[in-house]
Amino acid sequence: MTITAFLVNSFSANNSGGNPAGVVLNADKLTNAEKLTIAKEIGYSETAFVAQDHEVDFAVSFFTTTEEVDFCGHATLAVFATLFEQGLLKPGYYTQRTKAGLLGVTIAEDGQITMEQALPKYLGNFAYDDLSGLLGLDETTLAETGLPIDVITTGLPDIIVAVPNGYLDKIVIDEAALSEFCQQHNVIGVHAFELCEEQSELTASCRNFAPLVGIPEESATGSASGALACYLSKHVFVQQENHFKFEQGRAMGCSSHISASVYSDEQGVYKVLVGGYANHLGIQNIAL
Incomplete structure (x- = not known):
């Protein structure tokens, strides 16, 4: 066959x-x-x-x-x-x-x-020092953002990690340790991002690492983009309707563009869209 x-x-x-x-x-x-x-x-x-x-x-x-x-x-x-x-x-x-x-x-x-x-589920969070060694960045560097490290799923559970501007490309993953960590905490991988300048057409640049399921790094991740959009709507752009544009894959030499929208009301998020x-x-x- x-x-x-x-x-x-x-x-x-x-x-x-x-x-x-x-x-x-x-x-x-x-x-x-x-x-x-x-x-x-x-x-x-x-x-x-x-x-x-x-x-x-x-x-x-x-x-x-x-x-x-x-x-x-x-x-x-x-x-x-x-x-x-x-x-x-x-x-x-x-x-x-x-x-x-x-x-x-x-x-x-x-x-x-x-x-x-799928509508977002917020599954908990981690301390900066839980992730710093896995990403090859100092705990104090991650803390500079002032943003939490959350586990969110809109289809697959990802760890959403903000890094200061200029540090995204400096991430060096410990694949074995990250795989063990993800297996222990029942998550797929890490979706790291840095916010872009306000005048940019892009909201954030991203990198995604899921060695546990055979993906050392991925150049565009739709499910994690939905989770990131929900994260940003909760912690950064707190309003009922948000439209984002993400770039991913730059570090791999194959930059991708992903659009994401989140719609909320008094009861919470009621629609998450990802496109391209x-x-x-x-x-x-x-x-x-």
């Missing part, structure tokens, strides 16, 4: 940068073991598998090179960009079933994909 995978760059900026993902359509009959084999063969941080669903438009599962994860933002974007490009979907609103829940996706006329994410563009890289045939 030969499986065809579409290779897609998600959250690209002017058709460059972005984060590559694999997309396998008509994956209904594939076992989890076969999906993992395919994901390993492709070698990207995540590969998405699209199947039929009796209640919503699609069921989508996500595999890293080591395991299945509940959700992946950039792979979701890759899925719907592929379905649109292949003429299988028109612009409009669709629903995907994931292990993180039923999540809506909108395809715009120009091909921009906007994904609903994708471009087709090619296809890969995999023999099982």
Whole structure:
């Protein structure tokens, strides 16, 4: 049996940068073991598998090179960009079933994909000295921001860490120690950010590290961008409607642009959206 995978760059900026993902359509009959084999063969941080669903438009599962994860933002974007490009979907609103829940996706006329994410759950926080050694930065450096280190999930639990301006590219991860820490605390990884200057079109520059699930560093992370947007809405930009633009991947030489919006009322956050563009890289045939 030969499986065809579409290779897609998600959250690209002017058709460059972005984060590559694999997309396998008509994956209904594939076992989890076969999906993992395919994901390993492709070698990207995540590969998405699209199947039929009796209640919503699609069921989508996500595999890293080591395991299945509940959700992946950039792979979701890759899925719907592929379905649109292949003429299988028109612009409009669709629903995907994931292990993180039923999540809506909108395809715009120009091909921009906007994904609903799960509403945020705030799962606790850490002290500066808990993370400083894992990031290769001094505790006093992290404390300069005055911002907390929170664990937030809008699909996957990430540790959100602010660093002072100019320190993002100085982070040096201890991968073994970070993996052990994340496993111990039941989180996926660290999403570090530095706020941009007020006159910039960007809100923040980001780096994401998830060696526990086989991702030393990722150039665009949709789920963590939703978590960061909720973090910023809680601690920095405290208002009922926020629209952010994040840059990620600069340190990897493939800068990506991710949009994120958070809508709140007196009861809290009621909608989280993450979006961007994708471009087709090619296809890969995999023999099982």
